[in-house]
Amino acid sequence: EVQLVESGGGLVQPGGSLRLSCAASGFTFSSYWMHWVRQAPGKGLVWVSRINSDGRSTDYADSVKGRFTISRDNAKNTLYLQMNSLRAEDMAVYYCTRVVGLTRFDYWGQGTLVTVSS
Amino acid sequence: QSVLTQPPSVSAAPGQKVTISCSGSISSIGNNYVSWYQQLPGTAPKLLIYENNKRPSGIPDRFSGSKSGTSATLAITGLQTGDEADYYCGTWDSSLSAGVFGGGTKVTVL
Numbered sequence: 011e012v013q014l015v016e017s018g019g020g021l022v023q024p025g026g027s028l029r030l031s032c033a034a035s036g037f038t039f040s041s042y043w044m045h046w047v048r049q050a051p052g053k054g055l056v057w058v059s060r061i062n063s064d065g066r067s068t069d070y071a072d073s074v075k076g077r078f079t080i081s082r083d084n085a086k087n088t089l090y091l092q093m094n095s096l097r098a099e100d101m102a103v104y105y106c107t108r109v110v111g112l113t114r115f116d117y118w119g120q121g122t123l124v125t126v127s128s
Numbered sequence: 129q130s131v132l133t134q135p136p137s138v139s140a141a142p143g144q145k146v147t148i149s150c151s152g153s154i155s156s157i158g159n160n161y162v163s164w165y166q167q168l169p170g171t172a173p174k175l176l177i178y179e180n181n182k183r184p185s186g187i188p189d190r191f192s193g194s195k196s197g198t199s200a201t202l203a204i205t206g207l208q209t210g211d212e213a214d215y216y217c218g219t220w221d222s223s224l225s226a227g228v229f230g231g232g233t234k235v236t237v238l
Contacts, residue, residue: 047229055165055173057218069226112160112219113160113218116184118173
């Protein structure tokens with residue numbers, strides 16, 4: 011059974027940093043591209059970032075470019091999102107998702123909540 | 129503001145049909161497959177339709193998708209109370225080199 015379990019969310023002050031993790035199991039993690047998608051409270055889904063299967067290629071939404079870094083450890087079956095210079099508008103539930111093709115997000119984690127507040 | 133445009137809400141009585149539109153551009157829907165996701169209250173999104181009109185295993189055929197030009201449509205027939213949820217379309221935008229979603233449509237069963 012495919013499972014994606016996010017962790018690392020919490021309360022952080024504006025300008026602070028946080029690293030999210032997504033532990034994958036039930037499939038060959040190193041064969042899949044992975045994405046992060048976020049959802050602010052009461053709002054819609056917003057794409058954040060993606061990484062290819064070997065970790066050498068990444069893309070970011072303009073809103074997080076230069077502040078967030080996506081990475082992966084295929085030996086540990088884990089996806090990461092390093093978030094720096096956090097802003098109030100980054101407050102959201104962050105989901106990791108497995109992708110087939112460009113945007114067939116076929117499995118999603120349960121999400122982890124990031125709260126940015128002083 | 130979302131790159132893809134969806135109506136905020138649609139509603140119908142049990143057993144009826146609803147359709148949800150998703151409008152984009154040549155660089156998004158026009159040149160890429162569209163997926164649809166269902167998000168029940170308090171849960172993560174779930175893949176409903178992929179590659180415009182294909183259903184993952186376990187998704188009933190009451191749900192169907194189509195695409196024409198720069199627009200896509202999700203149809204739900206035989207509406208059930210359990211279908212009350214938010215529905216999102218999504219695709220890739222080749223010009224932005226970014227994933228894009230619609231703003232979501234809330235389906236209400238009257």
